[in-house]
Amino acid sequence: RSVIVQNIAEAERVGKKGKPVKDTASALPELMSKVRSVVGKSATSDLTARDLYNALAYSTRDGLIERFNKTHEHWAAKDSKFVYYLSAEFLMGRTLTNAVYNLGMEGKYAEALRSLGYDMETIQEQERDASLGNGGLGRLAACFLDSMANIDLPGWGYGIRYKYGMFKQALDKGGYQKELPDIWLTDGNPWEVKRSEIKYEVCFGGRTEKKTVNGKEVSVWEPNQRVYAQAYDNPIPGFQTPTVGNLRLWDALPVTEFDLAAFNAGDYDKSMLEKEKAECIVAVLYPNDATPEGKELRLKQQYFFVAASMQDVLTRFKAKHGSKWDLLPTKAVFQMNDTHPTIAVAEAMRLLVDVEGLPWEQAWSISSKMLNYTNHTVMPEALEKWPVKVMAKMLPRHMEIIEIINEGWIQWLQSNLPGTAAEKAAKVAAMSIVHENQWNKDELLVNMAYLAVVGSAHVNGVAAIHSDIVKNEIFNDFYKIFPNKFQNKTNGVTPRRWLAWCNPELATLITKTLGSDAWINNAELLSGLRKFASDKNFQSQWRAVKQQRKAKLAAMIKSQTGDDIDINNMFDIQVKRIHEYKRQYMNVLGIIWRYKQLKKMTPAERKASVPRVCMIGGKAASAYDMAKRIIRLVTAVGAKINNDPDTKDYLRLYFLPDYNVSLAEALIPAAELSQHISTGGTEASGTSNMKFQMNGCLIIGTWDGANIEIAEETGVENVFVFGVRAEEINQLRKERANYKTDPRFNEIMNDIAGGMFGDKEYFKPLVDSISNMKVGNDWFLVANDFAAYLDAQEEVDKVYKDPEEWTRRSIMYTAGSGKFSSDRTIREYAEDIWDIKPERPLA
Numbered sequence: 001r002s003v004i005v006q007n008i009a010e011a012e013r014v015g016k017k018g019k020p021v022k023d024t025a026s027a028l029p030e031l032m033s034k035v036r037s038v039v040g041k042s043a044t045s046d047l048t049a050r051d052l053y054n055a056l057a058y059s060t061r062d063g064l065i066e067r068f069n070k071t072h073e074h075w076a077a078k079d080s081k082f083v084y085y086l087s088a089e090f091l092m093g094r095t096l097t098n099a100v101y102n103l104g105m106e107g108k109y110a111e112a113l114r115s116l117g118y119d120m121e122t123i124q125e126q127e128r129d130a131s132l133g134n135g136g137l138g139r140l141a142a143c144f145l146d147s148m149a150n151i152d153l154p155g156w157g158y159g160i161r162y163k164y165g166m167f168k169q170a171l172d173k174g175g176y177q178k179e180l181p182d183i184w185l186t187d188g189n190p191w192e193v194k195r196s197e198i199k200y201e202v203c204f205g206g207r208t209e210k211k212t213v214n215g216k217e218v219s220v221w222e223p224n225q226r227v228y229a230q231a232y233d234n235p236i237p238g239f240q241t242p243t244v245g246n247l248r249l250w251d252a253l254p255v256t257e258f259d260l261a262a263f264n265a266g267d268y269d270k271s272m273l274e275k276e277k278a279e280c281i282v283a284v285l286y287p288n289d290a291t292p293e294g295k296e297l298r299l300k301q302q303y304f305f306v307a308a309s310m311q312d313v314l315t316r317f318k319a320k321h322g323s324k325w326d327l328l329p330t331k332a333v334f335q336m337n338d339t340h341p342t343i344a345v346a347e348a349m350r351l352l353v354d355v356e357g358l359p360w361e362q363a364w365s366i367s368s369k370m371l372n373y374t375n376h377t378v379m380p381e382a383l384e385k386w387p388v389k390v391m392a393k394m395l396p397r398h399m400e401i402i403e404i405i406n407e408g409w410i411q412w413l414q415s416n417l418p419g420t421a422a423e424k425a426a427k428v429a430a431m432s433i434v435h436e437n438q439w440n441k442d443e444l445l446v447n448m449a450y451l452a453v454v455g456s457a458h459v460n461g462v463a464a465i466h467s468d469i470v471k472n473e474i475f476n477d478f479y480k481i482f483p484n485k486f487q488n489k490t491n492g493v494t495p496r497r498w499l500a501w502c503n504p505e506l507a508t509l510i511t512k513t514l515g516s517d518a519w520i521n522n523a524e525l526l527s528g529l530r531k532f533a534s535d536k537n538f539q540s541q542w543r544a545v546k547q548q549r550k551a552k553l554a555a556m557i558k559s560q561t562g563d564d565i566d567i568n569n570m571f572d573i574q575v576k577r578i579h580e581y582k583r584q585y586m587n588v589l590g591i592i593w594r595y596k597q598l599k600k601m602t603p604a605e606r607k608a609s610v611p612r613v614c615m616i617g618g619k620a621a622s623a624y625d626m627a628k629r630i631i632r633l634v635t636a637v638g639a640k641i642n643n644d645p646d647t648k649d650y651l652r653l654y655f656l657p658d659y660n661v662s663l664a665e666a667l668i669p670a671a672e673l674s675q676h677i678s679t680g681g682t683e684a685s686g687t688s689n690m691k692f693q694m695n696g697c698l699i700i701g702t703w704d705g706a707n708i709e710i711a712e713e714t715g716v717e718n719v720f721v722f723g724v725r726a727e728e729i730n731q732l733r734k735e736r737a738n739y740k741t742d743p744r745f746n747e748i749m750n751d752i753a754g755g756m757f758g759d760k761e762y763f764k765p766l767v768d769s770i771s772n773m774k775v776g777n778d779w780f781l782v783a784n785d786f787a788a789y790l791d792a793q794e795e796v797d798k799v800y801k802d803p804e805e806w807t808r809r810s811i812m813y814t815a816g817s818g819k820f821s822s823d824r825t826i827r828e829y830a831e832d833i834w835d836i837k838p839e840r841p842l843a
């Protein structure tokens with residue numbers, strides 16, 4: 001301690017106290033100044049890691065805000081066109097490391113922390129993940145913000161400042177998923193800036209009334225609930241650029257904070273009622289919408305952030321351009337991230353027509369030029385359809401607007417579609433934005449995806465195969481009418497967070513080998529590694545890095561489970577949301593088969609096998625029963641095989657609880673094999689496949705989503721591809737009743753059903769879901785693909801036995817990952833959809 005106190009005193013003597021950190025000498029005094037001003041302690045008090053995290057965060061924030069202001073002054077002066085990324089989810093993860101690295105401050109801060117007896121890693125672990133998202137879609141939004149800032153693209157993200165993000169996942173004693181609230185804001189959030197002056201009223205409910213205004217009949221909305229949307233800005237730094245972009249998140253506040261009269265009359269509950277009702281809107285990320293109340297709340301959330309964001313954009317536009325509304329699409333474009341923000345189509349019309357008084361046609365022309373829609377899924381349950389009843393109750397004016405849009409659309413179809421009257425009528429029914437619920441003829445639904453397609457300038461899918469499905473299946477009727485509206489934008493991930501910062505060991509080797517770190521901002525340069533792929537010396541350095549990361553992960557698992565893990569075993573990882581279509585179930589069945597084989601082997605045969613440590617992680621939606629059973633199957637199988645003395649040196653299975661961004665940053669660099677084994681045609685893209693690829697992890701995967709493009713870039717021969725293709729699945733689904741299932745599959749089904757892993761009643765629905773070949777069962781074709789999967793796994797073992805070949809492939813993966821930088825994706829959006837040019841502020 002006395003050394004530390006001396007260090008502080010010395011540093012403060014020579015340092016430039018209070019100035020933003022530019023060099024090592026100022027880093028320590030700057031931190032200590034934050035300890036005093038923000039943490040409220042003295043330099044000589046006992047400082048905890050949390051104190052230093054706060055000091056470091058506030059110090060970094062100063063640098064961020066300085067650049068943020070410069071960037072935004074510059075963009076305002078240039079009157080740049082902006083893109084607004086509307087998303088109900090932003091899965092940001094931790095901010096500290098990313099900000100410190102992007103600002104180029106890591107060395108200076110690390111040294112300052114060392115002199116205080118801490119390392120950067122301990123400090124960064126104090127930060128809770130910002131888990132404002134479910135999975136791929138939310139993380140993609142976060143990568144996109146990073147890339148926008150990185151390439152100096154004027155743009156913001158807009159979303160919700162949920163009080164509780166994605167639930168924290170634990171396992172209970174029985175090995176079942178337990179969901180705990182994610183209380184990420186309780187200790188404060190140093191990364192946000194509250195903009196007290198920026199708040200908008202957002203209304204709900206009530207009714208509309210026809211009135212005559214200036215001789216015109218108009219519909220006036222008289223809502224029955226009003227709340228304020230309060231802006232919080234979250235600066236987003238680029239790397240090696242002065243640009244700092246923004247994620248603006250909305251909190252909900254009551255219009256009347258506190259009902260003092262009610263309180264004084266002794267009605268304490270009523271005094272707080274309005275506040276509670278407002279807070280409820282932003283309380284939780286995607287409340288369970290299995291109940292009608294949950295459904296309503298979700299629509300409320302969607303409208304809440306869309307209405308606030310659009311008012312915000314229009315307010316800024318008016319301040320600059322007054323009522324020159326035709327200019328609006330040249331100054332602002334919106335990207336709607338899936339169907340969640342698509343109420344924007346109706347809100348844009350409401351704001352332009354009802355509030356600004358524009359004629360309908362002019363408003364439609366403006367709105368349909370500035371809105372764009374990305375589809376992220378082919379799963380029908382995720383293509384939102386709102387009951388007209390719910391929409392009319394919550395947003396009566398929007399329901400009217402949607403009906404007007406739909407009438408115009410239907411009229412247009414009737415005059416433009418070819419064919420007989422009957423053919424036309426059938427098409428019109430199939431393409432109507434408002435349509436019958438196919439399961440309940442008495443209910444009418446608003447199809448939000450159709451609304452978005454009709455109301456947008458561009459529609460895109462997120463990988464080549466997915467965009468083909470979007471055009472040829474999901475929206476085929478629309479595609480035939482507007483072929484030019486549809487595009488593909490293959491997803492990407494930021495190489496900063498997902499390679500350079502999370503895997504500094506590999507990054508250092510790459511930079512040394514390529515002679516520069518330019519690949520961090522230009523990932524295509526990674527292709528320069530190809531020529532070293534067979535170089536023995538390089539291979540051994542490459543392997544050494546992987547071993548280092550495996551050792552780190554092994555230590556983490558040891559600390560959680562007490563188990564020792566041999567880092568010479570293959571690390572085989574599948575991490576993603578738990579879903580039947582992603583087929584974690586098939587992975588477990590494969591592990592059971594491997595276990596059964598090992599049990600039959602002699603000790604010598606076992607020694608000659610390829611030992612594996614399998615890890616599966618991911619959250620099951622709280623109302624998704626099958627997914628929860630799959631998790632329990634993983635923990636049950638793990639409990640058996642990890643404790644079997646015959647096999648535990650050759651095979652392990654761990655369920656890694658609470659998979660989130662930070663855990664991914666630890667797992668991905670350590671992975672040697674990763675599994676992306678969705679049924680052909682079901683995974684829109686996948687993005688973790690790209691992260692694993694960047695980190696030199698081999699892939700076993702189906703011909704699905706971005707796996708296809710990854711294989712093309714890596715060399716198909718380097719990827720373990722198996723299973724049915726998208727174009728085969730419709731036929732196969734029809735033929736399921738005639739399946740002759742693989743005897744190995746049948747054996748395993750019997751084992752599970754017979755109680756080999758305990759809990760047999762609980763597993764029964766799982767077994768039934770894929771093994772009784774009736775119509776409706778095994779929708780995701782696990783039984784069908786199982787044999788091919790086992791064959792592919794055998795091939796994996798064969799290659800792993802040849803470390804040089806394995807390492808060569810590993811290098812080829814990283815070398816082929818350049819295309820999957822989100823910088824590339826964002827450039828494509830900017831050029832082909834947004835029509836926005838980079839605009840770098842002066843340093």
Ligand code: F58
Pocket residue numbers: 134135136137138140286376377382462491683684685686687705
């Ligand atoms: C994912 N969708 C796709 N949805 O599944 C994945 O293939 C793709 O790579 C990714 O989007 C990015 O394009 C996805 O993550 C959700 O999380 C939904 C959010 C709303 C509730 C239902 C899940």
